[in-house]
Amino acid sequence: MLLIGVNRSPYTRRVAITLKAYGVPFEQQSLSAFTNRAEVRANNPLGRIPALVLDSGETLVDSGAIVDHLDEAYGGDRPLTPTKGADRRAVLKVAALMMGACDKALQAAYTRNHTPAEKVHQPWIDDCNAQVVNALAAVDTMVDPAQPYLLLGRLTQADVTAFVAERLARGIGLDTEAQAPRLRALTKKLLGEPPFGATEPPAT
Ligand SMILES: N[C@@H](CCC(=O)N[C@@H](CS)C(=O)NCC(=O)O)C(=O)O
Structure with missing residues (x-):
């Protein structure tokens, strides 16, 4: 593969x-x-x-x-996205918010990186970034610091997507420590798990 x-x-x-x-x-x-x-x-x-x-x-x-x-x-009988019911809806909702946040973060980054400086419209970038922060803040409220994972007491696609979205947000300069502190604490913890730690991209 x-x-x-x-x-x-x-x-x-x-x-x-x-x-x-x-x-x-x-x-x-x-x-x-x-x-x-x-x-x-x-x-x-x-x-x-x-x-x-x-x-x-x-x-x-x-x-x-x-x-x-x-x-x-x-995934057998415990796929990272549950197969049905409320559990599936909850995981898919977080995944949608977090993938959407990535889409918005990249729109902001592409605008900055692929538009001539004099044509960059900063209010548009600010609005994209605000959407990213709002989505991260919404997921932040779902984090229970006493639990190892975001939902269902086990690793799900909610954790995976929240992890990559929070990482991207920091990469484009957003202060996730301030804006989504519980989520930031969760992603620090997840980084210690092999699937997350082993996929960290090289520093550029
Ligand atoms: N919805 C797609 C988004 C993929 C995507 O936008 N990837 C970016 C890289 S982070 C890309 O290839 N961008 C180039 C482009 O859109 O032209 C997915 O979930 O795979």
Whole structure:
């Protein structure tokens, strides 16, 4: 199995953490959607990371679709996203908030990095960042510091997505220690667990 993408990407890292949590062996080709455009587009016509090439040769794209497959193939009766009911809805809600926060954080970053300086509209960046902070703050209220994980007393996709979103928020300069302190404490704790620690991208 081959994971395509750099772990600096929250979506790629989400998949890498999920693979490791399930104990699935995989190789990784650390390609960036911007500096390795042709290779990424050869695997995903949309030109985005992550993509996952299965041993059969089939290629899956989009982190949500990929983790859905991994749940089905390796999750047994305790997949990282529960299969039904209130537990499933609760995990999917956190995942939606956290993946949406990543989308907004990247919109802000792309605006800053891919727009001529004189055309950058700072209020738009500020608004994207405010949405990121609001989503993180909402998830922060769900954290019970006495519990090892966000929901259900076990590792779920809620933890995985909250972890990568909080990491990205810090990466773009947001003060998660101040804005989402319980979530920040949880991500520090999670970093000590192999799927999270082993996927930390190299410092640039
Ligand atoms: N919804 C997608 C988002 C993937 C995504 O936006 N990846 C970024 C890297 S962090 C990317 O490839 N950006 C390049 C682009 O959008 O052109 C997922 O969950 O996989």
